[in-house]
Amino acid sequence: MERRDYIGIGVLLAMVIAVPFLVDNPYYLGVLVFTALNCLTCIGLSLLMGYAGQISLGHAAFIALGAYSSALLTTLAGWSPWAAMGAGAVISAVVAVIVGVPSLRLKGHYLAMATLGFSAIVHIVAIAAVDITGGPQGIGGIPYLSFGDLVLDTDIRFYYFSWAVVIIGLILALNLIHSRMGRGLRAIHGSEDAACAAGVHTALYKIQIFIISAVYASISGSLYASYATYIDPGPFDVMHSVLLVTMVAVGGMHRLWGAVIGAVLLSLLPEILSSFSGYFQMIGLDYSQDYDILIYGGILLAIMLFLPEGLFSGGRSLFRYLYQKFSPAEEEG
Amino acid sequence: MAQYPLLRISGLRKVFGGVIAVDDLDFDADTGSITALIGPNGAGKTTVFNMITGFLPPTDGEILFVERKIEKLPSHRVARMGVARTFQHVQVFSQMSVLENVMVGRHTRSKTGLFLSLLTPPFWRPEERRIEEKAREWLSFVGMEGIADRPAGSLPLGNQRMLEVARALAAEPKLLLLDEPASGLNARETLAMGELIGRIREMGITVLLVEHDMELVMEISDQVVVVNFGRRIAAGTPAEVQLDPDVIAAYLGE
Amino acid sequence: MDQVGSGFSDFLQFLFMGLQRGSIYALVGMGYNIIYNSTGVINFAQGEFVVFGGLMMVTLTMTANLSIPLAFLLTVLFVTLIGVLMERFTIKPVKNPNVLRLIIITIAVSILLKGMAMCFWGKGSHYMRHFTGSDPIEVFGATLLPQTLWIIGILAVVVIGFVLFFNHTMIGKSMRACAINRDAARLAGINDRNMVMLSFALSAGIGAIAGIIITPIIQMDYTRGALLGLKGFGAAVVGGLGNSFGAVAAGMLFGIMEAMAAGYISSHYMDAVALLILLIVLFIRPSGLFGSADAARLREF
Numbered sequence A: 001m002e003r004r005d006y007i008g009i010g011v012l013l014a015m016v017i018a019v020p021f022l023v024d025n026p027y028y029l030g031v032l033v034f035t036a037l038n039c040l041t042c043i044g045l046s047l048l049m050g051y052a053g054q055i056s057l058g059h060a061a062f063i064a065l066g067a068y069s070s071a072l073l074t075t076l077a078g079w080s081p082w083a084a085m086g087a088g089a090v091i092s093a094v095v096a097v098i099v100g101v102p103s104l105r106l107k108g109h110y111l112a113m114a115t116l117g118f119s120a121i122v123h124i125v126a127i128a129a130v131d132i133t134g135g136p137q138g139i140g141g142i143p144y145l146s147f148g149d150l151v152l153d154t155d156i157r158f159y160y161f162s163w164a165v166v167i168i169g170l171i172l173a174l175n176l177i178h179s180r181m182g183r184g185l186r187a188i189h190g191s192e193d194a195a196c197a198a199g200v201h202t203a204l205y206k207i208q209i210f211i212i213s214a215v216y217a218s219i220s221g222s223l224y225a226s227y228a229t230y231i232d233p234g235p236f237d238v239m240h241s242v243l244l245v246t247m248v249a250v251g252g253m254h255r256l257w258g259a260v261i262g263a264v265l266l267s268l269l270p271e272i273l274s275s276f277s278g279y280f281q282m283i284g285l286d287y288s289q290d291y292d293i294l295i296y297g298g299i300l301l302a303i304m305l306f307l308p309e310g311l312f313s314g315g316r317s318l319f320r321y322l323y324q325k326f327s328p329a330e331e332e333g
Numbered sequence B: 001m002a003q004y005p006l007l008r009i010s011g012l013r014k015v016f017g018g019v020i021a022v023d024d025l026d027f028d029a030d031t032g033s034i035t036a037l038i039g040p041n042g043a044g045k046t047t048v049f050n051m052i053t054g055f056l057p058p059t060d061g062e063i064l065f066v067e068r069k070i071e072k073l074p075s076h077r078v079a080r081m082g083v084a085r086t087f088q089h090v091q092v093f094s095q096m097s098v099l100e101n102v103m104v105g106r107h108t109r110s111k112t113g114l115f116l117s118l119l120t121p122p123f124w125r126p127e128e129r130r131i132e133e134k135a136r137e138w139l140s141f142v143g144m145e146g147i148a149d150r151p152a153g154s155l156p157l158g159n160q161r162m163l164e165v166a167r168a169l170a171a172e173p174k175l176l177l178l179d180e181p182a183s184g185l186n187a188r189e190t191l192a193m194g195e196l197i198g199r200i201r202e203m204g205i206t207v208l209l210v211e212h213d214m215e216l217v218m219e220i221s222d223q224v225v226v227v228n229f230g231r232r233i234a235a236g237t238p239a240e241v242q243l244d245p246d247v248i249a250a251y252l253g254e
Numbered sequence C: 001m002d003q004v005g006s007g008f009s010d011f012l013q014f015l016f017m018g019l020q021r022g023s024i025y026a027l028v029g030m031g032y033n034i035i036y037n038s039t040g041v042i043n044f045a046q047g048e049f050v051v052f053g054g055l056m057m058v059t060l061t062m063t064a065n066l067s068i069p070l071a072f073l074l075t076v077l078f079v080t081l082i083g084v085l086m087e088r089f090t091i092k093p094v095k096n097p098n099v100l101r102l103i104i105i106t107i108a109v110s111i112l113l114k115g116m117a118m119c120f121w122g123k124g125s126h127y128m129r130h131f132t133g134s135d136p137i138e139v140f141g142a143t144l145l146p147q148t149l150w151i152i153g154i155l156a157v158v159v160i161g162f163v164l165f166f167n168h169t170m171i172g173k174s175m176r177a178c179a180i181n182r183d184a185a186r187l188a189g190i191n192d193r194n195m196v197m198l199s200f201a202l203s204a205g206i207g208a209i210a211g212i213i214i215t216p217i218i219q220m221d222y223t224r225g226a227l228l229g230l231k232g233f234g235a236a237v238v239g240g241l242g243n244s245f246g247a248v249a250a251g252m253l254f255g256i257m258e259a260m261a262a263g264y265i266s267s268h269y270m271d272a273v274a275l276l277i278l279l280i281v282l283f284i285r286p287s288g289l290f291g292s293a294d295a296a297r298l299r300e301f
């Protein structure tokens, strides 16, 4: 990790601690918990997109695997939520191997389609296997996580816990990219041939990164289950996977910090939009969640066309560009 | 027991669709020697390199390296056995610094895996420090220690070629394949490259060289293998090959 | 069910269903290949072309009461135009295209199109009348819908048109030249940018045809694109990416396997069949069942 990563983590930590003193509305704390869960998934996805150069359209399904593992093992088998979370992570890792090995042994982007298909199947199973998953009704009564006597049953407790997990996840991911393996992955990005010639086992690394990112998503799903205490198939559809890809792309996929920024911005966006819904109505637009699909599609397209490095890196170059474009003009004139 | 050379190519063939790129090629490279592989454009030289390094599977034939067949191994395995290469079209990792490029070259000489990488920050890993030290040593070997922190993509071609060599050397290979290391270089840079290749041989590293600069080839090679249309048309010392009528014909065009 | 249906007539019934679905996957797979050959990119919006084809056709026939041939033509033109616009506004402007970026762009376009389809046509599924009545024809105890014959017939026409176009017209030959070696084609004076646009046009048109012919049977809605696209992609890969005849054969195979799975196992998990075949083929024969292994090794998209 570099010095600025430590500074970044310090800033993030300070913000995480400070925010509850500014917002103590439980609804907004809840939104920030979901933001943290998205952050965690996006950090993993950013490893995959930015460092392994692959897209997954099935991360929502890994979240679902984590969530359903937690829900089922705690409610039906009476496992501790921690053990269930671990089991979910193992299951996700195994599924990642099954989906990833055939697709990642090859060059190209077969993974995107394979994960899309896997995601569709998970969604179908979640709805159709009513006996196990409860079908569309879902599963309720999922126990809270706890540390001994400290039960994470309030928004504020879970808020601190979930962001602590995000920071740990971020530190681990930063360790990874600043290692021999991370260097190998960045090398693949520069020249796959030269990386192979230097002995980098590209396929293996891509698979390992895919597994790691699946585990991140799975843990985020387990956290979701034990925070909400109720899950149904609704949130785990392909659209959510696309949203996660959008978050990573918006922030900037070649920087882990980009994933954090993108996840925060886009997780808060619906709140911002609905707080403006009054204004939308004034200009004759009836904002509803239905339009999110257009909004996210539009954002993803605009970022990829105009700011492919994402807000985090692109913002700086954009600023420089605007500065050059507008300030010298005044001097000349 | 027969004494094997470091590298033995026998009956090597590669067919792309209808094009026979390499046709029944044989040659040996002895430990510590410099072997030049020369021939007109499209003769199949790069294809031979690609087969030795596991980038392409041969259609037929055998590649023995330290007495092991390697023609079916994937490139990262071949690299681990001690074969390093450079590319005809320079392939540096342009977003990474010069130093990091060479650090990638240490890949086969280090082993920190997934879990250790995740769980320990870089400054806790002694291996990471050793990788950097070694990388700096190899950079100064090629005389680039002064620009270690520059992004590799910003360097002029001459430096990029040197960097590729440093990256390959950082693996401390037994066999080094250089694909036209002097192409695109000016006279001074070519001289420096020739001198560098000489120093590489002094370290005991076997070199296989593809190069169009005949002056360079004739000066530094121990053995020259001439190919045309994928076939070997001559082999021998530089002096022998220069006098070979087939070679003269191939180069002057029939 | 205590039908008179023997084992054979069941089998035949599933086969008809398989051929009908398979034709659609074949068409979608061909669409992928056309764009893949000219750009090296997999277009994630391919399934959306199918959806737009189906829904537009519904509007033109059921709401605007146009005759089927006229509506067919207008729909294909409309979706072709969408393909052209997509290329001009989202693919062409990308200065230094890298495959990952282009793929994400097609993903973005696909969800935009999906959102638009939802805005224009709502969330419900749409009924459309069969081309020539829906009275089934009895064949050895199985029933065959006239629409199924239309689907297979139109697939055949498209494939024949495809062959004629790529082998006997100047434009088609230029497109093939670009696919084989873009630099060489450019040197020969072929404008490869226009070829890319044309490939999007063709691919969107073929997608539209698929949507038009299947809608009377499945009732189109705006969410169908992803799964249709996935199965078409499966067909394209299993047939050997870039090889359109392979895609047709593999599409048929997919359809039949899927119908058999639905008939003999469970219709719930029918959609898993496509993914399963795709993963198995990627694992044991990534070049596809009909592609050359050597070509696939070097292939990237």
Ligand SMILES: Nc1ncnc2c1ncn2[C@@H]1O[C@H](COP(=O)(O)OP(=O)(O)OP(=O)(O)O)[C@@H](O)[C@H]1O
Pocket (backbone or CB within 6 Å): B016, B019, B020, B021, B039, B040, B041, B042, B043, B044, B045, B046, B047, B048, B088, C298
């Ligand atoms: N991947 C490939 N697919 C198809 N044909 C290839 C491939 N690589 C090389 N060829 C063909 O094989 C022949 C030999 O090419 P190769 O690059 O090995 O020649 P070379 O001797 O290195 O030439 P140069 O001096 O120009 O570098 C050429 O006809 C080339 O077009």
Ligand SMILES: [Mg+2]
Pocket (backbone or CB within 6 Å): B045, B046, B047, B088
């Ligand atoms: Mg060459």
